[in-house]
Amino acid sequence: MSVTHSPEVHAKLIERIPVVTGRGLHEWFAALDKGPGLLRCQDRSNWLADEYELPQWYAQAIVLEHDRRRRNRSIPAPRGENA
Numbered sequence: 001m002s003v004t005h006s007p008e009v010h011a012k013l014i015e016r017i018p019v020v021t022g023r024g025l026h027e028w029f030a031a032l033d034k035g036p037g038l039l040r041c042q043d044r045s046n047w048l049a050d051e052y053e054l055p056q057w058y059a060q061a062i063v064l065e066h067d068r069r070r071r072n073r074s075i076p077a078p079r080g081e082n083a
Contacts, residue, residue, distance in 0.1 A: 005061065013061035020058065028062045029069075041067060 005013065018024050031048070038044045041063050049059035 005057070005064075010061055010064065013058060014065050017058060017062065021052075021054065025062070025065065029066050032063065032066050 045060040045063040
């Protein structure tokens with residue numbers, strides 16, 4: 001089931017990912033880049049959640065942020081992140 005987050009909820013999820021998962025966004029982005037070549041966001045977030053035992057809402061936020069940054073390279077990484 002696909003869940004759509006408001007921009008505020010998405011920003012809060014992204015902010016919490018390093019604390020909750022113990023990994024920075026750049027590490028999650030690298031895992032997505034090395035993962036299977038799935039095209040649909042839902043498939044990639046399902047894979048990420050299953051592979052790394054993440055809650056689905058965090059996996060979806062990571063995938064959406066990864067796609068957003070790939071589309072717009074001008075969006076800076078959060079402070080302390082090397083995305």
